[in-house]
Amino acid sequence: xxxxxxxxxxxxxxxxxSALLFTGGANRLAAQIELPPEVIAAEQQRIEVxxxxxxxxxxxxxxxxxxxxSGVLISPDGLTLTNFHVVDGAGPFLKCGLNDGKIxxxxxxxxxxxxxxxxxxxxxRDDFPFARLGNSDTVKVGDWALAMGNPFLLAEDxxxxxxxxxxxxxxxxxxxxxxxxxxxxxxxxxxxxNPGNSGGPLFNEQGEVVGINxxxxxxxxxxxxxxxxxxxSINQIKNFRDHLQSGRVVDHATLGATVRSDxxxxxxxxxxxxxxxxxxCGLRRGDEIISFGGRPIGSxxxxxxxxxxxxxGWKIPLVYRRDGxxxxxxxxxxxxxxxxxxxxxxxxxxxxxxxxxxxxxEMPIPLPLPHGKKPIVIPEExxxxxxxxxxxxxxxxxxxxxxxxxxxxxxxxDFGGPDRKWTFTGQIAGGAEFKLVLAEFACLxxxxxxxxxxxxxxxxxxxxxxxxxxxGMLMAxxxxxxxxxxxxxxxxxxxxxxxxxxxxxxQRVDVLFxxxxxxxxxxxxxxxxxxxVGWDLRLRPDMPECGIRIPTWKPDQPHSTPVQFSVxxxxxPATVFEVNSMETGDVTKPAP
Amino acid sequence: MxxxxxxxxxxxxxxxCALLLLFVAAPVRGDQQExxxxxxxxxxxxxxxxxxxxLAxxxTGILISPDGHILTVWNHLLDTDSVVAVLDxxxxxxxxxxAGAGEAGLAVLKIEVRNAPHFDLNQLAQRGPGTPVLGFSxxxxxxxxxxxxxxxxxxxxxxxxxxxxxGRFDMTYKGDVIVVDAVMNNPGAxxxxxxxxxxELLGIIGKEIRDSRSNLWINYAIPLYDFRETIGQLVRGxxxxxxxxxxxxxxxxxxxxxxGFRLVPDxxxxxPAYIDVVQPGSPAAESGLLQxxxxxxxxxxxxQSCREFYERLHQLQKGDVxxxxxxxxxxxxxxxxxxxxxx
Numbered sequence: 001x002x003x004x005x006x007x008x009x010x011x012x013x014x015x016x017x018s019a020l021l022f023t024g025g026a027n028r029l030a031a032q033i034e035l036p037p038e039v040i041a042a043e044q045q046r047i048e049v050x051x052x053x054x055x056x057x058x059x060x061x062x063x064x065x066x067x068x069x070s071g072v073l074i075s076p077d078g079l080t081l082t083n084f085h086v087v088d089g090a091g092p093f094l095k096c097g098l099n100d101g102k103i104x105x106x107x108x109x110x111x112x113x114x115x116x117x118x119x120x121x122x123x124x125r126d127d128f129p130f131a132r133l134g135n136s137d138t139v140k141v142g143d144w145a146l147a148m149g150n151p152f153l154l155a156e157d158x159x160x161x162x163x164x165x166x167x168x169x170x171x172x173x174x175x176x177x178x179x180x181x182x183x184x185x186x187x188x189x190x191x192x193x194n195p196g197n198s199g200g201p202l203f204n205e206q207g208e209v210v211g212i213n214x215x216x217x218x219x220x221x222x223x224x225x226x227x228x229x230x231x232x233s234i235n236q237i238k239n240f241r242d243h244l245q246s247g248r249v250v251d252h253a254t255l256g257a258t259v260r261s262d263x264x265x266x267x268x269x270x271x272x273x274x275x276x277x278x279x280x281c282g283l284r285r286g287d288e289i290i291s292f293g294g295r296p297i298g299s300x301x302x303x304x305x306x307x308x309x310x311x312x313g314w315k316i317p318l319v320y321r322r323d324g325x326x327x328x329x330x331x332x333x334x335x336x337x338x339x340x341x342x343x344x345x346x347x348x349x350x351x352x353x354x355x356x357x358x359x360x361x362e363m364p365i366p367l368p369l370p371h372g373k374k375p376i377v378i379p380e381e382x383x384x385x386x387x388x389x390x391x392x393x394x395x396x397x398x399x400x401x402x403x404x405x406x407x408x409x410x411x412x413x414d415f416g417g418p419d420r421k422w423t424f425t426g427q428i429a430g431g432a433e434f435k436l437v438l439a440e441f442a443c444l445x446x447x448x449x450x451x452x453x454x455x456x457x458x459x460x461x462x463x464x465x466x467x468x469x470x471x472g473m474l475m476a477x478x479x480x481x482x483x484x485x486x487x488x489x490x491x492x493x494x495x496x497x498x499x500x501x502x503x504x505x506x507q508r509v510d511v512l513f514x515x516x517x518x519x520x521x522x523x524x525x526x527x528x529x530x531x532x533v534g535w536d537l538r539l540r541p542d543m544p545e546c547g548i549r550i551p552t553w554k555p556d557q558p559h560s561t562p563v564q565f566s567v568x569x570x571x572x573p574a575t576v577f578e579v580n581s582m583e584t585g586d587v588t589k590p591a592p
Numbered sequence: 593m594x595x596x597x598x599x600x601x602x603x604x605x606x607x608x609c610a611l612l613l614l615f616v617a618a619p620v621r622g623d624q625q626e627x628x629x630x631x632x633x634x635x636x637x638x639x640x641x642x643x644x645x646x647l648a649x650x651x652t653g654i655l656i657s658p659d660g661h662i663l664t665v666w667n668h669l670l671d672t673d674s675v676v677a678v679l680d681x682x683x684x685x686x687x688x689x690x691a692g693a694g695e696a697g698l699a700v701l702k703i704e705v706r707n708a709p710h711f712d713l714n715q716l717a718q719r720g721p722g723t724p725v726l727g728f729s730x731x732x733x734x735x736x737x738x739x740x741x742x743x744x745x746x747x748x749x750x751x752x753x754x755x756x757x758x759g760r761f762d763m764t765y766k767g768d769v770i771v772v773d774a775v776m777n778n779p780g781a782x783x784x785x786x787x788x789x790x791x792e793l794l795g796i797i798g799k800e801i802r803d804s805r806s807n808l809w810i811n812y813a814i815p816l817y818d819f820r821e822t823i824g825q826l827v828r829g830x831x832x833x834x835x836x837x838x839x840x841x842x843x844x845x846x847x848x849x850x851x852g853f854r855l856v857p858d859x860x861x862x863x864p865a866y867i868d869v870v871q872p873g874s875p876a877a878e879s880g881l882l883q884x885x886x887x888x889x890x891x892x893x894x895x896q897s898c899r900e901f902y903e904r905l906h907q908l909q910k911g912d913v914x915x916x917x918x919x920x921x922x923x924x925x926x927x928x929x930x931x932x933x934x935x
Contacts, residue, residue, distance in 0.1 A: 141743055142628040168742040172734055188734055190744035190774060217732040219779055220800070220809065227744050227775035228732055265682065265738070299682060301737030 049207035050146070050162060055129035057160035057200060058082070058122070059097040059150040060106070062090035070149030070160070070200030071096070071120065072209055073130040078104075078122035079245070081237060082199030083214045084111045085181070087118045088345075092386045092394050093378055096122055097158030098129075107385045109397050110244040113345045114252040114336060115308070116181050116214050117237055118199075119244035123382060131201060134208030136233035139187055143167040147191045147213050147229070149200025160200070165191025173305045174215060174230055182252070184308025186230045187211045193229030202231040209234050236309035242510065243311050243498030247387075247397035249342040250498070251312040253333030255303075259289060265298040269320075278318070278331035280544035280570040287320040312336065313497065313511070313522070315504030329571070330504035332545070339391070346391050401496035405512050405523075406487060408530025413559025415484040421587035422481055426564075429576040436577075438481045439587050443474040464539055471569045472546040476537040479521055480548065483514070491516045499527060502534065503549075503568075509533060544570045559584070627791040628726075632740035633680045633709040635785055636662055637730040638687065638701075641672035650733040652741060652784035653677065653687075653701065654796065655710040660685075661827050663816075664783035666692040666699035667799055677703050682738020691826040697765060698796070698819065700826040711785070713824070716817045717792035723748045727776040727813075729784025729797055741784065746774030746811075756801040756810055763801055769812040770795050776811040777801070786813035846902045850932045851914075852876030855887075858898040865901045867918070879927040885918035905934065 058071035058080050069086030073079070080096070087094065087108055094106045109119040122128060139145075145167050148160040155161060168190050174183035189202065193213045202211035211231025219226055243250040256276025261267045267289045272279050289297050293306045293316045310316055315330040378386060389395035424436040428447070435446040445454040445467070456466040456474035467473025482490035497511035502524055509524040523535045534549035547568040553560040561582045566574040634655045642649035653664035662677060669675065670689055677687040685703040692699030719725075727744045735741050750771040756763045770786060777800050784797040795813030803810050816823070845858050852874020856866045865887040870876050887895050890904040891914065908914060912931045917924055 140625060141632070141740070142624055166743065166745040168744050169735060169739065171739065173737055174734075175736075188742060190742075217734065217778070219732070225775065226778055228734060228742065228778070263684075299738045305737070 046205075049203075049205070053131055053148065053201075053203055053207045054099050054160055054162075056131040057099065057148040059153075059155060059158045059160070060086055060120070060199060061095045061097070062087075063093060063095060064090075065095075068150065068153050069196060069198040070213075072148075072201035072212070073098075073122065073128050074133060074209070075130050076128050077126050078106070078124075078128050079109075079130075080106065080120050080122055081201075081209075081212055081244075082118050082120060083212065084113050084116045084118045085214070086199040087111065087120065088113075092388075093382065094120060096120075097155075099157075099159050101157050105379055105382055107382060108394050110246050110248055110250060111345060111393050112240055112244060112250040112252075113342075114182055115232060115236060115240065115250075116183070117212060117232060117240065117244065119241075121385075123385070131203075132208045133234050133238065134204050134206070134210045136187065136210045136235045139167055139170055139204065139210050139233075141167050141169060144205050145187070145189045145191050145210070145231075146203040146205075146207075147189070147193050147197060147200060147231075148203065149197040149213065151192075151194035151196040153196050163192040163197075165189050168228065171305055172230065173301050173308075182308060183215055183230055183232060185233050185236060185305045186215075187233055189229050189231065190227050191229060192225045194225050195223060197229075212237060233309070239309060239314070240311055240498070245397055246401060246496050246498050247392050247394040247399075248495070248497075249345045249391070249393060251342055252336040253307060253310050253312045253314065254336050255307060255318075255331065256334040257283065259300055259303055261298075261300050267297050267300060267303060273334075275542045276331070276334055277315075277545070277570060278329070281318075281329035281331045282327060282571050283318070283320060283329060283331065284322070287322050290319040290321055290326065292316065292318050307333070311498060311500070314500045317504055331570075343391055346393055398496050401510070402488075402494060402512065405496065405510055405525050405530065408525055409484070409487075409532060411530065412484070412532065412553065413557065415481075415559050416584055416586075418485050419587055420481065420485050421585050423583045423585075424577075424579055424581065426578045426580040429578065434577060436477070438474075438477055443478050445474060465543075467546065468567065468575060469569065469572070471567070471572075472537055472539040472543065473548075473567050475519070475539060476521075476535065476546045476548050476567075479514075479516060479519065479537060480535065482516070483523070490514075497522070549574070624789070627789075628743060630709065631726070631728055631785060631787055631791045632743070634711055635680065635728045635741050636703075637678040637733075637735065637741060638662075638664060638669060638675060638783065639678070640669040640675040642668055648733070648779040650730055650780045651782055652728075652730040652780065652797065654728075654783070654785045654793070655708050656700075656713055656823065657710055657827065658707050660703040660705040660708050661690070661710075662687060662701040662703065663796060663823060663826075664699055664701060665796065665799055666697045667782060670699055670701070675701060677701065678738075679705075680740040691829050693826070697799075698814075698823065698826060700823070711793045713816075713820050715792065716820065717788055717794050718815065718817050719748060719788060719794055721748050721750055724789045725770075725772060725794065726787050726789060726791075727772070727774065727781070727784060727797060728787070729776070729778070729781035731776075731778040731781040731784075733780050744774050744776060745789075746772040746776065749773045751815070754810065754812065755804040757804050758799060758801050762804065765814070767818065768815055769798065769810075770815055771810065771812045774811060776813070777809065845898070846905045846934050848905070848934070850934060851929050852878075853881055855898050855901065858902075862897040863899070865895050865898045875929055876927075879929055880925065881916075881918065881927050882920065885920050885925070887916050888919050888924070889915075889917035891915050905931075910934075 056073045060071050060082055061068040071080045071082035092108045096104045096106045104122045104124050106120045106122045109121055111118045145165055147163045151161050169188035172186050172188045193216050197213050200213050201209045202213050204210045211233050213231045215230040216225055217228040256278050257272035258270045259267050260270045269285050269287045272285055291297055295306050297303050310333055312333055312335045315332045317330055319328050385396055387395040419440050422438040427433050432447050432449055437444045441458050443456040454466045457463045464475050465472050488494055491514040493515040495513050497513050499508045499510050502509045508527050510527055512523040514521045520538045521535050524533050526533050536545040536547040538545045549566045550562045552563045554563050562579050564576055564578045566576045568574045636653045638651040638653050647668050651669045653662040656663045675687045676684055678684050687701040687703050690700040690702050724747055728741055730741045748770055751768055754769045781797050782799045786795040786797055787793055795815045797813050801810050848854055852871040853867050853876035854869045856868040867883055867885045870881050870883050887901055890901055893904055895901045908931045910931055910933050914929045914931050917926050
């Protein structure tokens with residue numbers, strides 16, 4: 001009857017002695033006891049893993065030294081993940097300690113208040129030790145999970161505290177605390193997570209980061225661990241990785257539809273916004289949602305869970321059923337919050353120092369802030385890494401990414417300045433010849449064999465939708481010409497968004513957002529070569545997007561030429577234009 | 593016997609216990625996953641009465657027969673006709689109360705299923721201190737969707753009797769309990785399974801209680817081995833009698849007229865504690881209470897409903913002082929009454 005406990009206790013006792021052995025305490029004892037080799041091996045492996053990951057764990061402190069949290073380094077140049085609630089209100093610069101005992105400055109790169117994640121960058125080295133990211137989808141109940149960080153801010157020398165426990169549940173949905181801070185698809189552990197562990201890593205047994213610890217259930221025992229801690233899954237954070245480096249307040253998403261479930265675990269579309277991408281893709285009230293993001297959907301909670309891991313603007317595969325027939329669509333997710341709501345988190349941009357005051361050069365510049373807020377402390381040597389701007393937590397990093405993408409655009413060659421006329425000839429797939437003219441004041445598409453022509457006249461807004469199917473194709477091409485010839489000046493607003501899989505299934509592309517009048521465009525750049533691979537235009541908020549895709553460019557002088565381009569609209573097949581020639585020349589505006 | 597000897601040492605040396613925790617890591621792999629899946633399929637989430645103050649409206653139960661008998665603890669959750677059981681796959685089924693009682697305050701419910709995965713009561717395990725254990729429960733109602741309950745791990749620290757109390761009352765159960773080193777007895781956890789690392793059932797996670805002497809919250813389970821007979825009786829729907837039956841407290845309205853006032857009729861679960869009538873010239877009238885005052889505090893405890901007010905009143909005896917704070921418009925007003933003989 002007691003065989004079972006015997007076995008465990010033998011293992012336990014052996015393990016205790018092996019621990020003594022490794023701490024060098026009792027070689028004599030160990031020599032007398034036969035240790036199972038797997039115990040020694042497992043123990044040695046665990047020690048090695050902890051040795052390897054300890055240097056990657058960060059103790060994070062706000063500049064005023066009040067409170068603090070944890071983080072984890074994920075790249076040699078210092079990119080560090082933590083919780084939004086660790087950096088909230090701390091200003092753009094933080095102090096961080098590593099287990100080498102040193103303190104490093106760090107700068108805020110981006111925040112995700114809904115997902116409770118923030119990215120900061122540690123400064124001063126390009127060879128930071130960093131942790132490998134694991135695959136949180138493979139985490140299972142019963143797996144062992146190690147939390148590291150600085151609970152109760154115990155580590156004055158920044159040696160992280162390690163706690164060890166079990167995965168209690170996966171794909172947990174934690175209701176929003178307040179209006180934001182929704183934990184979707186998170187990992188529940190009985191690993192002891194306490195105040196100060198916030199933002200620190202949850203590792204699997206191999207020492208890969210599978211989550212960021214951020215929440216605990218507390219009850220009658222007070223604000224300490226009560227057996228249930230929650231980590232944001234690392235796969236969710238991977239989706240936001242580039243967004244979090246954009247200096248922005250990152251938003252999560254909704255489908256633009258509400259759903260309900262019945263007693264048979266079917267999830268039915270209850271209401272749907274008629275201006276949502278899902279609607280344009282064909283989804284209607286009463287349709288049954290079968291899967292979303294590749295996961296089967298059997299309850300409203302499951303849909304919320306999947307929805308929560310994606311950034312606003314991603315296109316996510318959705319399979320629905322209507323009258324027994326299955327349809328797969330790729331709706332673009334809508335914003336979860338309004339711009340105004342997100343603005344609150346960006347904080348007011350610091351106002352320039354009063355020029356009449358004498359600047360004290362050797363001091364950090366204390367910047368005046370709205371009443372009741374603490375002044376932002378900016379270390380002099382790092383001040384070039386921060387730019388305040390309304391709506392951004394740190395515009396500097398957005399500017400950097402924009403510049404990188406605009407440079408990539410230049411690699412396509414010289415398309416000349418404003419007032420250019422571009423003429424394309426070729427065939428539409430299927431054989432019909434086409435001629436396309438793009439100019440500053442008007443664009444024309446001619447299909448001579450079919451005796452059809454489409455004209456978009458900048459002076460006549462009713463023509464802005466012109467294109468083969470009134471989808472706004474000519475305006476989309478016009479904006480492209482504007483971008484190539486005028487760059488940033490073509491738009492009233494431009495910012496770097498982050499990255500997304502092109503059309504929901506393709507390679508990850510960098511996304512640049514521009515606004516011209518009310519025309520919103522998302523430009524897509526190949527993450528490797530930096531080449532422009534396409535863009536989507538939303539002519540008006542109540543219209544579906546019109547997209548142009550340029551899969552390949554033919555290198556040429558003075559500029560590269562698209563080999564073909566295709567026009568894509570939600571819910572319709574793409575139209576491919578094969579380009580035989582592209583000519584660029586000056587054009588003179590007709591007299592008004 | 594080797595294990596008994598070790599048990600002694602483990603109790604005296606907490607550090608060893610900590611090490612033990614670390615090193616039991618090795619066995620949980622592969623077939624352990626299978627074990628967890630199996631136990632999770634035998635554990636159900638229960639939803640019933642509650643939702644007031646510190647009373648959770650969620651709990652846990654374990655399937656003990658292929659026909660859907662569920663063993664749980666008899667607490668306020670069952671104080672309604674509409675208890676719902678949610679299986680590990682998200683299936684929601686109404687659960688009928690079959691019987692409850694026994695020294696340990698156990699209850700049996702039943703759902704309409706066939707061939708349900710279940711714990712075999714003929715194969716209950718008994719283990720001593722040092723045994724690695726797993727707790728399966730709907731703690732904090734974390735598993736709010738169509739998902740299995742939470743699993744936590746720990747080690748048996750002690751098996752023995754425990755003088756404990758629940759609120760202001762002593763726990764009536766005087767038998768042995770299994771005390772574990774993990775924070776297990778959280779809201780909603782009561783009725784969950786305590787198993788060995790290989791999934792053998794040891795006990796049922798108990799209600800939230802405190803040690804009478806140290807005032808600390810206790811993490812424990814009631815060992816089921818000695819209750820096989822009782823559970824069998826409960827399953828058959830037999831009335832189990834016994835002096836030490838712990839019944840859930842049923843709060844009945846108290847006639848407060850001897851104090852000179854009456855609350856509005858207690859019609860819904862959370863009827864606000866409004867004063868309906870104040871008798872002129874009574875102690876209540878003299879202390880300044882008026883009709884339509886809303887009682888918000890009774891002896892500094894928050895009162896959110898008539899029932900909570902009566903609950904507080906139940907704890908007082910003749911001659912005690914009852915301090916009430918009422919809200920009148922935007923004002924808070926204090927009044928003091930001496931409790932007379934009440935029914």
